[in-house]
Amino acid sequence: MTNPKIFISYSWTTDDHEDWVLDLAKRLLEDGVDVTLDKWDLKEGHDKYAFMEQMVSSDEIDRVLIICDSGYKIKADNRSGGVGDETQIITPELYTDIKQGKFIPIVSERDSSGNDFVPAYIKNRIYIDLSNIDTFEDNYEQLLRTLHKVPKHKKPALGKVPSYLSEQEINHYKTQNVLKQMRSALDKNPNRLRVMSIKFQEAFIEELASLHFETVKPHELDDKIVDSIEKSKPLKTDFIEYLQILIEADVINSDTLKDFFEKSFPYTKTLKTGTTYETQFDHVKFLIHELILYSFLFLNKYKYYNVMADLLNAEYDLEVNNYGHEIDLSIFRFYLKSLDYRMQKLDLRTVCLHADLLVERAGKYKKELIDIDILLHYFIRSRTSLYGWFPVTYHHKEFESRISLIKNLKSEKHVDLTKSLFNKNSVEDLKDFFMNFGDMEKHTNSYKKIPHPREYINPDEIATKS
Template identity: 30%
Template sequence: MARTPIDKPRVFISYAWESDEYKDRVRSFATELRSAGVDVVLDQWELREGNDMNAFMEASVADESVTNVLILLSPKYEEKANARAGGVGTETQIISPEVYGRVSQTKFLPVVFMRNPDGSIPKPAYLKSLLHFDLSNIDSYGSEYRRLVQALYGVELLPKPELGTKPAWVDEIDAPSSRVLLALDRLKGNEPPQIKRAAFESELATALDAIARWNKSPADYNCQFKYLNMYLDVLPLRNDFNRIAKCYPYVENGHTLVADALERLSRNLREVQGDWHNTELKETLVHELFLYFVAIMQGYGDARALGDVLSREYQFDQHSNRYLGFGMFYHHDDELSSEVGYRDGQSYISPMAKFWLENIDPDTCTGEAFILADELCFNAAILLGRESVGDTWFPKTYIYDGNYAVMRRFANGLRSESRLEKAAAIFGFKNPESFVDRFREVEVLDKAGEYKEYRYRNAYGSAPLLCHFVASEQLGKKA
């Protein structure tokens, strides 16, 4: 339920009278709120000798100018509320009907002020279902206090993201061909290993040959966004390849066969002359297919396969007189970027990423997994030193990793000894020690500004390196 902005918040504080020290703490909290522009109704300030306490409490809770009632939870408060004893008991009788009677109420806000001796939250029965703020922990007090004040002003603590557009694949009837289904059954069955391998190689070749032979051009389309529609038309071929690639674990060293097949397709596209738009689209598709394959291997948790694919040498480049790394699959498509922006009337920071994510193949991976694959490739290129020979990888999708949550989650896992060992394998290192050594080198270079150019000019943040989220001295320190 959306909050209503409040210009001048006014709150009543309900709490249990305990020690003088506790009452001083409550008063200090109320003073802190007032300094933040929140008007506070507090009995210590409002009541005088001879005043009716019950009438004061009832009037304060019912007062329409009071925008929120803060219920400060403590062991004594829970005890008195459940027993309906003392002033707290009176307030409970006043407040509980309001809480029980209004399913969507937001006026009454429980605030954990002091925990039980065992660390549990002293929440009375009638408040059990309400979410709370927690000011009982000194380490998180600052952030929780900020959240509370934002709530008192009616500011959304987690604004709901804008509603996107319907993905193109929703209306598609995207069933795999009967040939692909038959091949999948054979690969998952009890055929001898050599038969499975032959079938897998054959299906990979067939899937990629279908892409290579796909021969449409903008002239075949009578619509405004010709290139976009070309790309949409080739997506079923993309999905067929993904379904075959997902079966690589059924074949010994199947990941190598997939990487070899993608390399052959990429090399052939560079050597064969054809319609410029058609070739451009296919090179972009190879980039996308490689990211899907990385996501597939990561999804299986197959660190060895992923490390092989990311660290191996591919085609020999006579121009540079060296073997290329996986950067040979990288491609930037100006035509696609231009049409996505024109279609939506938007100046996207990364139109290619926008298009890929809105047309994600949901049977292969999620959007988050696709983004992680892109960010892993970027980090692999840096860690393996590929950028020093001009064979790097820029993660086009990183701006869709909100608050770097995807990369942050992966990086934080490296604090674990077992995750560190797996990460070393993912990035092609022989052991965790050599990975940590290189990680430390990248960390130093990053602090010196070596990688600051890896960012979109009009984006807030830079492309995420692992060392942005976890320090080298923290690696593998948890069992």
């Protein structure tokens, strides 16, 4: 590092002010700044005007500190005395100061109202305030860093343009347009919402189809899947708004959601002939699984337990090889082989990438999402299910965090409202279900098992409060 060379311009306002300037100059010298000051550089016989002109315009002077007190402002604004002469020299230099950094105002004094004394000709320059003893040291360090060109906050190195920016974003204009119409209808004509709900589903399915991509090399497929999952965020956000509008209008029902899930399912596999991989549509499977979770999350949040029960009990009309079994909600709990492959390929030290992505995208809904994932495991386990619902996010649940729906089963009234979710008709059946729930599974990569429902409530306490 080289020592910066500076010139200090100031007014001989008072003896105290001159001493303040001299102390500042001495301290700067001690801190490696080569200071030019009239008191030790302007000698008898020198041309005072030529000295000032040389200091201001010389390329050898890196910075000019302009000490702004009441005396300096008066003389500079009135163009009087030596300060007035310096002002006339500095002013044209300011306009040619391309780097905007050679001339630095230093505030050394303020008036009784706290106003600074920066003269008009340099009013627009950012100053350093050394007028307050409480902030002097911090601001002196700022001055020192400026003079030595060692900023406290360094600009990070310029990185590469993210690759995903070059990819075309998913176009969700149609769903956005329908949502705007639904918001308008919510206030002006709620009766139109049922028809507009169908329009939203049609627009969503059309945009869902745009997530399909051509076959890529097998070792690059997981990259494409993760990228497509990222691109699906706008669709997830639109679907959440769709749910909220239907709930706000109190027109949400199981038939509407069941139809939507059935319409979405075919997009988890190829819609045309051609060579595809089993995992090529994992991003669509991820999104549909996510939308199921958010559907139940909001239904639970706003206590639409009857709609939840209907969806849990429904038989879904899907073209799958189910060997004669009824197809229940658990068909939408997809296993995403591509994400497991990615974990191995990148040697990711995590339990489940699928879960990590769900939780990362959940934001403020994180706890509710994990809770509903676990609840779906309980609900579906209470029914005869071909597939089962493995709550992939369970290992993200915080220790001792309760699930409100189960905790509230102590209330007899709450049991009456929610027992159908567990496929039970009586309090005794519900108690027996919790008592004999059986062993819990765990993820292959985790030592932690799915939380047992008895961790949240003692079966003997169910329906014990009115």
